[in-house]
Amino acid sequence: MNGMVPPAHFPFMPPFSHDGQMQHTLSQPISSVGTGLHTGARISLRLSPAAENTGIVFHRTDCAMPPVTARYDTVVDTQLSTVLGHGPQDARIATVEHLMAALAGCGIDNVLVEVDGPEIPVFDGSAAEFVFLLECAGRRQQEARRQQIHVTRPVRVEEGDAFAELTPATQPGLGIDISIDFPAAAIGQQRYATQVDSHLFREHLSRARTFVLQPEIEHLHAIGLARGGSLDNAVVVNGESVLNPAGLRHPDEFVRHKVLDAIGDLYLAGGLIEGHFRGHKSGHTLNNRLLLKLFADKANWHVVPAGTPAGQPCTQAA
Ligand SMILES: [Zn+2]
Structure with a gap:
């Protein structure tokens, strides 16, 4: 952010999914x-x-x-x-x-x-x-x-003990509940559960940085990847230590970043999803497999004009 702040007169964004239709x-x-x-x-x-x-x-x-x-x-x-x-x-x-x-x-x-x-x-x-x-x-x-994608029945993908699933919404909008479990003590077990809205996204999720383990980054450098990777664009963890001199932005910054990633990956649905996402040790691969499985069967979802209550019958869009 380089210390810049948005103009103070900018009208704050309305909520995530029901901000107008x-x-x-x-x-x-x-x-x-x-x-x-x-x-x-x-x-x-x-x-x-x-x-x-x-x-x-x-x-x-x-x-x-x-x-x-x-x-x-x-x-x-x-x-x-x-x-x-x-x-x-x-x-x-x-x-x-x-x-x-x-x-x-x-x-x-x-x-x-x-x-x-x-x-x-x-x-x-x-x-x-x-x-x-x-x-x-x-x-x-x-x-x-705006069109929204309502999840109409549970869809789940797994890989070992990791999983990602979408279930029909029990309240309006997108709910996300993610847990992680890393051997590195600086990360450990963390969980973050929320209904997503624009205020929450901006204030509590948008500043959470991606993270990488020190041995991983050495491996990536050795194979010519992450050449631009540095303490300026990731949290780097080694065991119980966070190597960034300024430390973390939130005590649970790691799982908050996973929630941020899931919001971005789920937006690849082609619209805002109304449903509940639950992930454990999930990441980009499971998030993508989840959407592929969701859209593989038209019984799993339907498209409705924004603002339609969950469970409402509607037009099926391709
Ligand atoms: Zn990320």
Whole structure:
């Protein structure tokens, strides 16, 4: 954030999912420059308004890659971050999840994201810079009604003792409940459960940084990844120690970041989900498998105009 604060007159964003039933885009374009986590390269990012029903579209300006819509079925890799592309062998755009989380948290439905490299800048490893950019650009209501995805029956994916599941909402909007359990004593067991709204996202989740274990980062450097990784864009943990001189932003910053990641990954549904997410040791891979399984069977979900109470019969959209 470099000490910058959004203009004080910016009207605070309404709640996450019931902030009005209309779609929103940005009031004006906005640009920034940051470092790519994996390439270490300087990357320019530009966010521009987009028409109703466009969704979130990513475009690389440095190569001939056709624009790609951010959706669970354009995810081509989830090993180190959530990566979008048209196919596993084609050009790609990595590390989209923190920007996607900020767009979800700020209630932006339609935007064109342009970068001149293969990944979104990592900034400080959280979503704070993206929220700052979105707030500076401003938010404009559009003419089309927002659509929401209601989860209508439980869907679950597992990997060992890790799992992620979506169940029908018991209250309006998206509920998230994530637990983690790391051998590193500085992280240990943490759990965070909440109903997501824009205020909570901005104040309690958006500044939570990604984290990495010291032995992992040494391995990534050895194989040529995380070249841009540093104490400036991740919390680095070694056993019971946090190596960042300024320490943590929240005592449970680790699990808060996992919640942030899940919000970004779930926004790849193509709209805001109304349902309850529960994850244990979950991450990008399970989050993506969960959406693939959700949308594989039309009995699991339906699309309704925003504001429709859960359980209401509705039109089935493809
Ligand atoms: Zn993350």
